Amino acid sequence: MDISTPVVKKDHEVKMSGRAEYIADHPFPGEIWGTMVRSTVPFGKIRSIKLPDLPEGYTAVTADDVPGENLLKVVTSEQPIFAGDTVRFLGEGILMITGPDLTEVKRLAAETEVTYEEYEPVLSLDEATDTCAHYHFTKGRAMDEVFAEAAEVIEETFTTGYQEQAYLEPQGAVGVYKDGRAEIFGSMQCPYYVKNACKQTMGLDDDHVRIVQMTTGGGFGGKEDYPSLIGCQVAVAAKKTGHPVRMILNRREDMASTPKRHPSKITYKVALDGSKHITGIKADILLDAGAYAGLSDVVLQRSLLSAIGCYNIENTDITGAAMLTNLVSNGAYRGFGAPQSFFAIETMMDHIAYKLGKDPLDFKKEYFVKQGDITCSEGVFHHHVPIPEMLEKAEELTDYSSKYAEYKKPQTGRFRKGIGMSMVFHGCGFTGAAEKEFIKAVVKIHKYADDTVEILASNSDIGQGIKTTFAKIVAEGLGIPLSDVKIENPDTDRVPDSGPTVASRSLMIVGKLLERAAARLKAEWKPGEEQEVEEHYKHPDFMLPWDGKAFHGDAYPTYSWALNVVELELDTLTGQSRLLSVCGIFDVGKDIDRTIMVGQAQGGMLQGLGYGSIENMETKEGRVLQNSFTDYMIPTAEDTVPFQIAFIDNPYDGGPKGAKGAGELTLVGAAPAFEAAVEQASGKRFFSIPLTPEKVLMALSEKG
Amino acid sequence: MIEFTLNGKAVESQAGPTDRLLDVLRNEFGCRGPKEGCGEGECGACSCLVDGKLMNSCITPAGAVAGRTVVTLDGFRDTDQYKLLDQTFAEAGAVQCGFCTPGMIMAAQALLSKNPHPTEQEIRLAISGNLCRCTGYNMIINAISLAAERGKGLW
Numbered sequence: 001m002d003i004s005t006p007v008v009k010k011d012h013e014v015k016m017s018g019r020a021e022y023i024a025d026h027p028f029p030g031e032i033w034g035t036m037v038r039s040t041v042p043f044g045k046i047r048s049i050k051l052p053d054l055p056e057g058y059t060a061v062t063a064d065d066v067p068g069e070n071l072l073k074v075v076t077s078e079q080p081i082f083a084g085d086t087v088r089f090l091g092e093g094i095l096m097i098t099g100p101d102l103t104e105v106k107r108l109a110a111e112t113e114v115t116y117e118e119y120e121p122v123l124s125l126d127e128a129t130d131t132c133a134h135y136h137f138t139k140g141r142a143m144d145e146v147f148a149e150a151a152e153v154i155e156e157t158f159t160t161g162y163q164e165q166a167y168l169e170p171q172g173a174v175g176v177y178k179d180g181r182a183e184i185f186g187s188m189q190c191p192y193y194v195k196n197a198c199k200q201t202m203g204l205d206d207d208h209v210r211i212v213q214m215t216t217g218g219g220f221g222g223k224e225d226y227p228s229l230i231g232c233q234v235a236v237a238a239k240k241t242g243h244p245v246r247m248i249l250n251r252r253e254d255m256a257s258t259p260k261r262h263p264s265k266i267t268y269k270v271a272l273d274g275s276k277h278i279t280g281i282k283a284d285i286l287l288d289a290g291a292y293a294g295l296s297d298v299v300l301q302r303s304l305l306s307a308i309g310c311y312n313i314e315n316t317d318i319t320g321a322a323m324l325t326n327l328v329s330n331g332a333y334r335g336f337g338a339p340q341s342f343f344a345i346e347t348m349m350d351h352i353a354y355k356l357g358k359d360p361l362d363f364k365k366e367y368f369v370k371q372g373d374i375t376c377s378e379g380v381f382h383h384h385v386p387i388p389e390m391l392e393k394a395e396e397l398t399d400y401s402s403k404y405a406e407y408k409k410p411q412t413g414r415f416r417k418g419i420g421m422s423m424v425f426h427g428c429g430f431t432g433a434a435e436k437e438f439i440k441a442v443v444k445i446h447k448y449a450d451d452t453v454e455i456l457a458s459n460s461d462i463g464q465g466i467k468t469t470f471a472k473i474v475a476e477g478l479g480i481p482l483s484d485v486k487i488e489n490p491d492t493d494r495v496p497d498s499g500p501t502v503a504s505r506s507l508m509i510v511g512k513l514l515e516r517a518a519a520r521l522k523a524e525w526k527p528g529e530e531q532e533v534e535e536h537y538k539h540p541d542f543m544l545p546w547d548g549k550a551f552h553g554d555a556y557p558t559y560s561w562a563l564n565v566v567e568l569e570l571d572t573l574t575g576q577s578r579l580l581s582v583c584g585i586f587d588v589g590k591d592i593d594r595t596i597m598v599g600q601a602q603g604g605m606l607q608g609l610g611y612g613s614i615e616n617m618e619t620k621e622g623r624v625l626q627n628s629f630t631d632y633m634i635p636t637a638e639d640t641v642p643f644q645i646a647f648i649d650n651p652y653d654g655g656p657k658g659a660k661g662a663g664e665l666t667l668v669g670a671a672p673a674f675e676a677a678v679e680q681a682s683g684k685r686f687f688s689i690p691l692t693p694e695k696v697l698m699a700l701s702e703k704g
Numbered sequence: 705m706i707e708f709t710l711n712g713k714a715v716e717s718q719a720g721p722t723d724r725l726l727d728v729l730r731n732e733f734g735c736r737g738p739k740e741g742c743g744e745g746e747c748g749a750c751s752c753l754v755d756g757k758l759m760n761s762c763i764t765p766a767g768a769v770a771g772r773t774v775v776t777l778d779g780f781r782d783t784d785q786y787k788l789l790d791q792t793f794a795e796a797g798a799v800q801c802g803f804c805t806p807g808m809i810m811a812a813q814a815l816l817s818k819n820p821h822p823t824e825q826e827i828r829l830a831i832s833g834n835l836c837r838c839t840g841y842n843m844i845i846n847a848i849s850l851a852a853e854r855g856k857g858l859w
Contacts, residue, residue, distance in 0.1 A: 018805075168801065463800035636835065
C-alpha cells in the first residue's frame, strides 16, 4: 500500500471525544495557582516593589528565589526568568503571586505596586540602533561594480508586520518539585529545550529534571521557546511554595507578552543590464527582535537565505540584522523569517516585471532555479527542482495564464478581479550544521514481548500529526499493523533527545532515524522477546561544509517547494477582497499521509492569507494594541473558500520514504500571492503587509 | 443553588449566579469538553448547547441556565449523532490540535439539529463563531457535510 494512503490518526479518538488531557485538564494533588506581575513600562529600572498583605497560603516568588541562574537558556542566555533590577519591555514578568484561589491570586497581583525609574525606550524598528545578530555575505562579483555597469537600478523597500501564532490553547504549565527533583508539565513543542532551561535555572543535573508534554493545542512555533520561560517560572515557584504551581496565561496576557513573528523592513536594490536582464540583487533585511535576542539570530538566518527567493541571480549581496527594541520579544512562527523575505522578493519581482512591461510569470521564468544552481550562500540546489511541473499543474488547476490575461484588461465598476501567483521554497531542517553540531538526534524503538513496539522520541504532536506519520513509517518498516505501534506524548524520563519539534525537521530528520531503526529491528526481530534499538543522526555526506560566520556553503540539505495561486474579487468601495479560488501545489518529497498533508496545506495557507490580509498588530508606546481575538482578527470559516491542493512527488533520500520538510512551507507563499492578486485587481502597487482594506482604500483614493 | 439538566441528568450547582458557566461545567461537574481559549466569547472553544442553542459558556453566567438543559461534548459523545460525526471528522481529517474540536462538534450538532441538510455556506456560517487555527476550516466543513449526507434520520 502507498504510504500516503490516509489512516485514522493515532490521536483522533482521544481528541475527538474530548478526553485528551491538555494542561488545563490534568489535576495535580495540592496544586495552587500562579500569575505574573508584569512590567507596565517598556524600559526602566525597578525602584521599588510593594506587595499587598499576603494572606496565609499566598506567596510572592521573585528573582531571589531562583536556585540556579536567573537566565533563560535559549540559544544564548540573556533573558531573566524573573526580571531583576531592569525591565526591557512592557509585559515582562517581574514576579509571581501564588496561592490556592485564582481570583485572589489575580487580585493580589493587580494590587502589587511597582515603581520604576524610566529610561528612554526604543519603540520601533526605525529607532533601533543595537543589533543582536548581523550578517553580510555575497555571491559572484562585487556589487559596486555590478551597479556601476548597470543600465538601470531599481530600489524598493517593503515592510511586514507582526503575526501572532494564535494557537487556540493559551500557553500553560504546571511545575512540581519533590525530593530535589523538578518536573514541568505543559503545552510545548520542545521538551528537551525546556529541560535544558530548567536545569540551568534550578541548578539541577540531568537526573533531577523531568519534562512532560501534555496534549498541545497548537504551537506554530509559539511554543518553541516560551514554554521554557513559563516552565522555569512555575518550577521555581513550586520549589519555594512546596506545592505544584499551575500557570495558564489568559489570552490577552498571552498575545501581549509572548513571542510572535518579527516585523521586518526589507530593501532591495536590483541591477539590470541594457537588455533588461537582472545582473545583481542587493538585499538588506532588518528584523525587530524585541527586547531579548531569543531565537532572533536563527530567524534572521532563514530570512537572509530566503532573500533571493527561487531565483538564480548571478551576483548577490545580502546583509541583515536583528535589532533590539523595547517591545515584546519576537521568536518562532511557522516559516521562521522566510515569510517576510518571500513576500518582499516575490513582490519586488512582480514590480520589476510591471516596470519592464512584462507579465510577472514570464519575467520570473527567466530566473527560476534548477538542480545544480548555486544558492545565495554558494551552496548547491543538489536535487531536482520541480518548478516546471508545478507550473504545468497550476495552469491545469487554475487556468492562471488565461485568467491573468483576462483580468489584465481594463476593469471598471465597483468589483474587480485579480489573480496572483507566488513561488517559494523551504530549506528543510535546521539552518547550517545545527543537526550535526548541536542537536545530535537520538531515537529508540522499544519492542515488547507481545511483539508490539513503542516509538521513543522527543517530538511533540502539536496537531501536525507526527504521532501518526512516525507510526506509519515504523509500521511499514517493520511490516506490522499500525495498531501495534504505540506512541505517547514525550516524557524526558522515557524518551531520548531526538531534538525539538521545529524547522520542519521532525518527519524528515527524526522520521528517517525511525525508518533506519525499524529496518534494524526488523533484521534483528526475535518473536516473543523484549528488544530495543537506538539510532543516531548521520549528516548527509553530499553536503558542502557550512561556515556559519562567513555564511557560506550548504545551509540546507534540500528544499521543499510551493506554488500558490490566489484569485479574488476586490470591492473598490470598501477595499475588502473576497476570495474566489485558492490553489497550492507542493513538493514535500513524498507525503506520508495524504489527509494529514492536505490539512497542513490548508491550515498553513489560511494562516498565510491572514498574514497577508487581515492580521494586523501594532504597538503604541510599547503596548500591543491588538491583544485579543476581538482586535486581532484571524480568518474564520466564512472568510475562506475550498482550496485546491496538489502534490508533486519528488522523493529525497535523506527523508523517510522520500519525505522532506512540509509544515512551514505551506504558510510562506499565500501572502505574496494574495498581494499580487490585489495589485492586479486594483492596478496599484503595494509595499507592505498586512494589506488591510484600509491600505487598499487609501491607495485607491490616490490619483494615478 | 442553580438547578439545571446537564448531559441528561438533573444537577444542582453551588455556584453563584454570576459565576461563569464554563467554570461550573469544568470545575464543579468535571466536563472537559468545553475549553477556555479566550475567555471573551470570541473563539468558541468553550461552546455548549443550552436548550439546543450554541452558547459560549465563558460569557454565560451560571444563573442563566437555571431550569434549562445544557449539553457538552462529555454527554453528547454517547449519542449516535456523535458516532457519525466521529467517523466523518476522522475521514475528513478535521482534527489537528484538537483544542477547538469539542466546540466545533457542538456547533455542528446545533446546526444539524435545526437544519439536517445544510449548504456549504450554511455550514460556514454555523461554525463561524468557532475559531480554528490548524485546519483552515475546509476539512471541518467537509466532515459536517459528510455527516449530513450520511445521517439519514439521525437529525
